[in-house]
Amino acid sequence: MSETLIKPRIEKIPLTDRLTQKLPILLVPLLATAGLVAIGSPSTWLTLTVAGLAMGMMIFIMASGLTVVFGLMDVINFGHGAFVTVGAFIGFSVLSWLAGWTASPSVPLNLSAVVIAILAAMLLTALLGYAFERVIIKPVYGQHLKQILVTMGGLIVAQQMIHVVWGPDEMHLSRPEALQGSFILGEAAIEKYRLLAVGLGLALFLSMRHVLKHTKIGLLVRAGVENGEMVEALGYRISRLFLIVFMTGSALAGLGGVMWGLYQETITAHMGADIMVLVFIVVIIGGLGSIEGCFIGALLVGLLANYTAFLAPKVALISTIGLMVVILMWRPQGLYPVVKAK
């Protein structure tokens, strides 16, 4: 026997290729640095960056459900904004009902009121998601045109029902004592609530990644995204899996709604529809169906929106559209396109 063993060749990926793969992640610090250069003053920049990250996290919370639902079942829910609004209204109702707790100086009481409000909002929006999926979306699987129309109809009906239940006026509510005010870091003022939003969003992203990458249900979801029929053939009921994901997505939208409502301290019946514009931009930037892309897209949009709101307020919304255009020219399917095995 001669020594003609074929050595396994491990291909070394060139640095440039590896860098291109990682490039979307690098965009966030890149944008932050660009912002620092443009703004000049570090303390203003820090305040704006925290605000941008907080906004991005909240948008991520709302957008994540939408993008996973799309990836898994090829369903885009134009009525997703309704869950945001309903969540916000339920949260505000609970908080005003617990007014004694939120006004008291005790921090645990404050926070438990917020937690109860969030849980109530998430529970009810999950149930609403169940009803929405069964009644509105189920009959139109696989038909994009009808999906868009029907979910839009669902949005109209939901908005009108909010008017019926909560009346036509907007609701105001100040944040609980513990979440008001800000820290002073050097010369920069950082609102407590924004830090909380950043922390919560980050925790949610990490746990979502953990669930998707390291649990069985996550494995099924990822497999379902790639090839739903195969998962079905292996004996898992993908429609039930989808229902769970849809309800989770709705609950997250409700959570996002409460957080956004507390951030703005004012909610209206059409707030969900307004935020949906940003959510759609984020989902498009990230690549339909990709959770990482959605996260990065949300951070980019949040940062850019805050920087431009400071530098040139009139073009703030246009700037996010510009970002979308630039990213789509670079990657027509979004930052992390989801590859379907079909």
Add this chain to the structure above:
Amino acid sequence: MLTRLLSGDMPRSGLLTVLLLGILVSLAFAPFLFPGTKSLETAAKICIFIVLVASYDLLLGYAGIVSFAHTMFFGIGAYGTALALSTTGPTYSSMIWGTAAGAIVAGIFALAIGLFSLRVKAIFFAMVTLAVASAFAVLMSQLSWLTGGEDGLNYGVPREFKPAFKLIDEKILDVRINGKLLLYYFVFFASAALFLIMLRIVNSPFGRTLKAVRDNAFRAEAIGYKVVWYRTTATVLSAVMAALAGSLLAIWLRYTGPATTLSMEIMIDILLMVVIGGMGTLYGAVVGATIFILAQTYLQNLMGLAETATSSIPIVSTLVAPERWLLWLGVLFILSVYFFPSGIVGRLREGRA
């Protein structure tokens, strides 16, 4: 002659023919049949919305593309005419070049968006247009030095179109023959002409190919039709038509603002009109727009009556309050997407067969 005028696309249903003739006659003689300012306003709005909804149907019903930027094109047309009339004075020439500029800009915008996002997926296009349109609406209300912001623009129209202008002194059938009436007939005939042009487009070979692309893009591509080209052309055509409808609205109202042209509510109204009237047939736009606007104007009074009648029952009375009319239309919309996606017109045509 009639077949030529309608491009061979006959109503194909007795009841539908009666309905369409009824609408045509009512609109043609609206100033005489239904005297009063409110009914004339309603009639003109119906004319303009028939064009607008038909142009949307060109996209949704014939090409199978969902766009949420239709009000943007409508608004571009309206603002084009409005800006021309307010900057260069109320002359016919400024009316014409404003309208032309609006239509061209709308066409270019549509081309850009189409080339950009129609390659990927229908759903993608819907999302991109939604984002672009809402950004445009915000931009228009921000650029107040140009567009008057939220207040919009007020301007004059040529002298012959003003209510003070009298064509003849006597009244005909108790109706004053003034500039307002002339303007109404200008809007009516322009709308009718635009509608017939669109009917011509959808019944041409181009329209048939568009339907083929809608039903099976893959097969159409395989036969040798450039799918992206057809979709983009349909988008541009429908944008130009929407812009022209916007110009008509601008001339009729002598006012242009975000609320009358760009708002998301109007987009949803258009969507409801197309689906309830019937997708994929332009007559659906006629029926849908007429029913919807009549309902918008007069159903609310009826619901007000219902509210007072049921005021003792707490939940029911809020549900039938006039402000909640959109709730019922939304329900009707969902039901019609499920159970009769071809809308009223489709139903009537099936009923005959």
